[in-house]
Amino acid sequence: MRSETKLFEVFLCKSLYALIPFDMKYKALITTEEDKSYLNAIEERDVSDLPNHDTLIKVKFSSLNYKDALSASGNKGVTRNYPHTPGIDAAGIIEETTGEKYKSGDEVIVTGYDMGMNTFGGFGEYIRVPEDWVIKKPDNLTLSESMAFGTAGLTAGLCMRKLLLNGLKPEDGDVFVSGVTGGVGIISLMLFKKLGFNVTAITGKLDQEEFLKNLGATNVIDRNTLDLDLISPLQKPIYAGGIDAVGGKILSNLICSTSQRAAIACCGMVGGLSLDTSIFPFILRGLSLFGIDSAESLIEVKEEIWNNFSSSWKLENIDENIKDISLNELPNEIDKILKGNQIGRVRVVYD
Ligand SMILES: NC(=O)c1ccc[n+]([C@@H]2O[C@H](COP(=O)([O-])OP(=O)(O)OC[C@H]3O[C@@H](n4cnc5c(N)ncnc54)[C@H](OP(=O)(O)O)[C@@H]3O)[C@@H](O)[C@H]2O)c1
DSSP states (O other): OHHHHHHHHHHHHHHHHHHSOTTOEEEEEEEEEETTEEEEEEEEEEGGGSOOOSEEEEEEEEEEOHHHHHHHTTOTTTOOSSSBOOOSEEEEEEEEEOSSSOOTTOEEEEESTTBTTTBOOSSBSEEEEOGGGEEEOOTTSOHHHHHHHHHHHHHHHHHHHHHHHTTOOGGGOOEEEESTTSHHHHHHHHHHHHTTOOEEEEESOGGGHHHHHHHTEEEEEEGGGTSSSOOOSSOOOOEEEEEESSOHHHHHHHHTTEEEEEEEEEOOOTTOSOOOOOSHHHHHSOOEEEEOOSTTSOHHHHHHHHHHHTTTTOOTTGGGGEEEEOGGGHHHHHHHHHTTOOOSEEEEEOO
């Protein structure tokens, strides 16, 4: 009986799909390659141009991440082929599906996997993706709120999950967040605050001190004081843990400033790709260093984080520091994030 019902649903979906005009148009940011330079413009495309996956979603919100800016500026480690539509985040409503798990009308969130890399992403009014990439939006979170978090929030949440699983508690001591005015950083700061930690915010924008203190930072320090060749393999133990969105010399120095049994989760590389360290903090202080890859995280782990954001990690003020923009404004915001000039999160809102 169940399989008959399923067959009927699949038949219905396919029939509905047939009703969607083949040449239904949608708007998207298209990155094109011309003589090794990359241009971003808003263009009209056909829904039939989207890749041949099982779930078509009308995107209501997306958000801008550093990785999107890399894709939109020709970083071949992110996107191999152009023309392409970036956007590693999307929240919207299923228009039609032939998959098993969802039905049309479901409100869903999609982040990462190949979306926005080599599969057309959330900077278009429609996406078509495999249902294995799709998460049902939790009840106590709106689609709009989910894209205030986006991949940046998910990554902060994945970092936090690792640190908490390692046993980090507020009474263990101060924690740090680097790249704190960026997307990952700002949500990491808010989460640490929500969970009762004393947070040192490490930033290159000292003019944002008051803003960061209002969000919950106890101290704000200049990132230039850490952006130095390694001073010593073991420095004064200051931090019980932290979230690093920067890498390079800043992370190298932070690793040496941790107390006994500390844990750091690292996810970013805006400050550099290499790490200069020694074995000492690991074997003399028992430091754990966790790497986070949000895109390829297991779908059930992503679901756990989204459920946390709708319950015990709910950030009531998540919407306060979001810049809402239209698709047309994206090229300008992409330039800003590439230059490290973005503060907080940028959410793309569709009509
Ligand atoms: N591993 C993953 O799964 C994952 C997921 C999402 C993002 N990421 C990575 O995490 C990093 C942050 O992403 P995001 O979306 O938060 O980016 P973002 O919004 O651009 O924020 C990055 C922040 O880093 C700081 N910064 C910029 N240039 C810097 C430099 N040259 N040296 C040191 N700090 C610099 C700035 O903050 P201050 O001025 O406050 O210092 C900036 O706001 C990126 O490398 C991104 O690729 C990784």
